[in-house]
Amino acid sequence: MKKVFKILKRTMQIFLILIVFIGAVTFLYMRQAKFGQLPAGERLARIEKSPHYKDSHFLNLIEKPTLTPGYSMLGELYKTIFKKYPNREPLDSLPSVKTDLKNLPIDSNLIVWFGHSSFYMQLDGKRFLADPVFSESASPVPGSVKAYKGSNIYEADDMPEIDYMLISHDHYDHLDYKTAIALKNKVKHVVCGLGVGAHFEYWGYRPEQLIEKDWYEKVEVAPGYTIFTESTHHDCGRGFRPGKALWLSFLIQSPAMKVYYSGDGGYDNRFAEIGHKYGPVDWAIMECGQYNKAWQSVHELPEEVALATVQLKAKNMIPVHHSKFTLANHPWDEPLNKITEFSIHKPYRLATPMIGEAVSLNDPAQTFTKWWKGVN
Incomplete structure (x- = not known):
């Protein structure tokens, strides 16, 4: 019996040593710059004044499990x-198209999608870049969540000077350290949620480049030209402490049109409210992919994307958050197949460009192929 006890004791000691060792390695690994920085000082003081911040973290408007x-x-x-x-x-x-972004006429209104949620937009003379991820991975763990073959054809060097880089939240598939570093001298302003600027300042961005906003605030671009920061039902966090920074969606109202970018988030009544608040939306860029009924509260199902687009009173919709990284268990092409099915007889036009294909925001006759068909 004593021998059995000694073996158990020795096994427990080894187990505890392993736990301590793994914990120490994890702690040291997470001190790398790519994990960013938590808000502190004046930034944290501003966060603590937000009505959406309680008990040391941000909350969704209606909390759901x-x-x-x-x-x-x-x-x-x-x-x-x-x-x-x-x-x-x-x-x-x-399949993809490599559009020369640097030589596009600045007076052409267009969107170029890069796979997943990254896209470039020219709108009434301003250049936008949303959630750019140009590295081969959407994870801090080496060798995991790798980009699909053919999906990563753009890099930071391909970007022109950017007036506003929009960051919906700080998850790795939307905020990439290597990409952010490479774009630092090309971006005039970063528009992000409260607290997300801590990452950028830690990575060498100047404070005057950073515009951190709460929900229901705005950035005045020019007379008659505004970026509105709207809510979404999601989360933030690059480590083990979620909710320390805020997640956003964006409504961009230019002199010519209104463009909505959903960011990530589960379905709720915000789409109907935004549709009522801003009137018809000309283009909606909607999260549609990496979903599961098990976490439906934080990622919309395709049928919810179609409903939300109708409630936004959108005239046109581009589905994103698919076709670059696998973050869910559904077939990679299911989001495109499903949203195509659910968009039949809807009052909006569905646009499904391939990666790199320029979408003209002023051409209602432009057509798009089902490029994913036949891809094994």
């Missing part, structure tokens, strides 16, 4: 590890 009732974290983890989900990423290289 991340996991849908009936699902469990252990159950979802087990399914992800042990259950086989077919076609989660393409075997073929994705």
Whole structure:
């Protein structure tokens, strides 16, 4: 019996040593610059005045459990590890077009999508770049969440000078350290949620480049030209402490049109409110991908994307958050197939450009192929 006790004691000691070792390695690894910085000082003082900040973290307007009732974290983890989900990423290289962004006439209103949620936009003489991720990965863990073949054809050097870089939130598939560093001298202003600027300042951006906003605020671009920062139902966080910075969606109202970018977030009544508040939206760029009924509260299902687009009173919609990284268990092309199905007979036009294809915001006759069909 004493021998068994000694073995158990020794096993426990080894187990505790392993836990301490893993904890120490994790702590040291997470001190790398790519993990960013938590808000402090004057930045934190401003955050603490926000009506959306309580008990040391930001809250959604109506709190919901991340996991849908009936699902469990252990159950979802087990399914992800042990259950086989077919076609989660393409075997073929994705088709794409390499548009020369630096030589586009500045008076042309257009959007160029780069895969996932990254896109470039020219609108009434201003250049925007949203959630750029030009590295091969959307994860801080080496070798994980890699970009699909053919999806990563753009890099920071391909970008012209950017007037406003829009950052919806600080998750790795929307805020990439390597990309942010490479763009530092090309970006005039970064518009982001309260607290997200801490990452950028830590990475060498000047304070005057950073415009941090709460929900329901605005950035005056020019007379009759405004960026409105709107809510979404999601989260922020690059480590083990979520909710320290704020997540946003954007409504850009130029003299010519209104463009809405949803960022990430589950469905709620904000779309109807935004549609009522701003009137018809000319273009909606909507998150549509990396969803699961188990976490429906933080990522919309395709049928919800279609409903939200109608409630926005959008005339045109581009689905994003797909076709570059696998972050969910559905087939990689399911978001495109589903949103195409759910958009039939809807009052908006669905635009499905391939990566790099220029979408003219002023051409209602422009057509788009189902480029994902036939890709294995």
